[in-house]
């Protein structure tokens with residue numbers, strides 16, 4: 294089987310295929326938009342050394358790969374080995390039965406009930422963030438507002454939250470504390486994945502042909518990228534050992550942080566189904582990565598969209614006032630998760646921003662066996678047939694485009710490319726893809742984001758705090774675009790050298 298009859302963009306280089314141009318694209322989505330217009334939601338691309346790949350955003354294909362097929366579309370060697378570099382033997386890179394075992398032990402720490410325990414953590418960090426921004430605004434202008442780069446403080450807030458919720462550790466990042474773990478992690482993705490040198494693109498493309506014994510040596514490579522990963526894992530493991538000792542000693546019985554729950558649920562498992570020590574330590578490195586930039590960048594995009602749409606900001610403010618009135622009427626003192634879920638418009642805004650700005654714009658999978666991939670949207674083959682079935686050979690890489698699926702007109706309507714939170718108010722069934730709101734942003738199926746409820750509650754709490762406290766406006770001539778550094782980073786268009794930044798004009802409301 295071959296994808297020979299599937300159409301796709303012209304291949305710019307026999308050696309690199311489309312790989313180099315994709316890694317160096319000016320902004321997330323620009324190539325996809327062009328290719329999608331020419332070929333529809335499914336087409337053929339080429340990797341290094343002539344490897345053929347299938348690229349798809351088709352809802353039925355995504356459902357097949359992520360939902361129906363279970364472990365039969367694994368992440369593949371490259372994604373797994375890269376994952377191991379920064380998250381060790383944790384859940385993000387475990388495969389098959391190992392993944393199933395790890396997920397079973399970790400699930401209880403992410404249950405809806407458990408979330409309630411995190412609410413005060415989210416609230417405290419959100420309030421601290423408000424104070425910090427107020428201080429920053431007052432330094433130069435006691436009255437009125439000014440433009441500040443919201444990204445650094447959002448990053449620190451997300452770090453404080455994951456420190457406390459996941460490990461019961463006070464990082465104090467918002468208060469300017471230097472933390473060894475946070476430092477080892479700082480800009481890890483941007484430094485290691487953004488615009489990789491061409492040799493590294495070619496080198497990584499060979500990994501799928503290497504035996505496991507050789508793959509195991511990659512982490513010891515002496516170049517900058519690999520050294521950074523090593524030092525991050527070393528620090529995370531060292532700190533992790535201390536934390537696990539504290540939590541296993543029983544001194545912390547009743548603690549509700551994720552690692553405590555994990556240590557407890559690991560104890561209650563059969564010896565054969567437990568996590569090993571390395572797996573346990575790897576979850577620390579994994580959680581820190583999974584819950585940090587994802588949240589900070591998602592919040593940055595969310596506030597950017599609201600700054601561009603002040604009328605939606607005001608609607609959220611009105612919804613907060615109405616909810617506060619209901620809370621006071623029942624004599625309680627603050628929002629419960631149910632109150633936050635009942636804020637229909639606020640939640641529509643969160644969904645709309647997650648739709649347009651998925652922090653993982655593509656997800657990669659590999660066919661574990663020969664298969665037929667079903668499509669919802671027919672494609673025209675080179676030989677002129679229309680088809681809704683593509684034969685896939687075992688080992689073929691599938692690039693699942695979250696970014697494009699989230700913008701498909703066939704799913705989201707004619708205005709799919711533009712901001713319109715109201716689309717989430719009509720309750721129309723669109724597709725049945727993903728773990729949340731028909732979006733692929735948290736991925737889907739058995740490997741979908743385990744922290745999506747955690748993330749959603751954190752976004753709800755922080756957003757309500759910030760919109761109640763500040764008015765956000767967009768400074769003149771600022772446009773933010775996304776760059777793909779493994780995760781989508783927001784930068785000011787044309788100012789890549791200045792790094793991650795989202796400058797917004799803030800003024801204090803209360």
Ligand code: HEM
Nearest residue numbers: 384385583584587588591653734735736740742743744748
């Ligand atoms: C807006 C915030 C977030 C987004 C958009 C997001 C998105 C994702 C995506 C797309 C994946 C799949 C990755 C892949 O298949 O390679 C994933 C996996 C994961 N996420 Fe999240 N995530 C977010 C927040 C969080 C938080 C707050 C936590 C933990 C507290 C978390 C923990 C995880 C873990 C452990 C996995 C691996 C799950 C597995 O392989 O079984 N995420 N996330």
